[in-house]
Amino acid sequence: MDTLAQLKSELDSEYQTTRKFFDIYPDNKNEYAPHEKSMKMKSLANHLADVFEWPNTMLTTSELDFGTAQQPTLSSTKDELLKKLDENYKSGIDALENAKEEDLNSTWALKHNGHELAKWTKYASIRHSLNQITHHRAQLGVYYRLNDLPLPGSYGPSADVQSF
Template sequence: MDIIKAFKKELMEEAVTTRKFLKLIPEDKYEWAPHEKSTKMQSLAVHIAELPSWISLAVNADELDFAANEYKQTPVADNAALLEIFEKSLEAGNNALDQLQDKDLENRWVLRHGENILWEGTKYSMIRHSFSQTSHHRAQLGVYLRLLNIPIPGSYGPSADEQHF
């Protein structure tokens, strides 16, 4: 099995679904969250849009140290800007996979904050983790949209809003 080819296929398949979800976000609800402990919709959406670029991070680096690299979320004014971030992130992830070699998949990859290791695995597992994060946060966005009474697209089959049996 060609793992890198499978990653590229999965990236493009997930992109179709993610794009559908991002397009549905009401711009007037960017500052909305379903609960005081929940992330605001804009922050969640930007995070989802940036997730494909985690693949390039996994391929091109051996670690991410939050103590040395403070994260600053890209502000967006509208869905067009949000989708632009997503498309650039998708391109970065796809291009990184083009540069990846099978032998590199088993190399160590670490997420840390200074000396505190938050997560440790291989480049393979970090790429898998980025796909899992996409599914997880897209589902979270689906809950936000549902609570706003916005019909939800299916991710891996029809949603309750798409049932046409």
């Protein structure tokens, strides 16, 4: 299996799991945060959905500057989040399907107001974004648990759902 096929497979798997989490998103908990330093649930879920588009951004640009980039629209309902997730996943998977293996060797930078935070190959950038999906979905799982919502399984059964 080539590298792009592996990335597509992993993005698809993370999408399927994240969709299960969004299927039970509680619209009435948008403003919930477990701590004053934590993101609100609405912001966290939106950020998680946005990360699925990142492979497209990484494969079609040489950098992203968070300080100057257009801020994504925040969805407020489960249905809006699911639509956003589906659209961003399609964008990410399409970019991977249209890429060539050699595209993964190009450099990509993450910046904030011109200050370079990280510079990786596009492959490493996409790998990092896949790790971000796992990280932020786990955070969302903590938010759900603290609100007594049943957690779907991620990489196996959960205490609430014995199948995955």
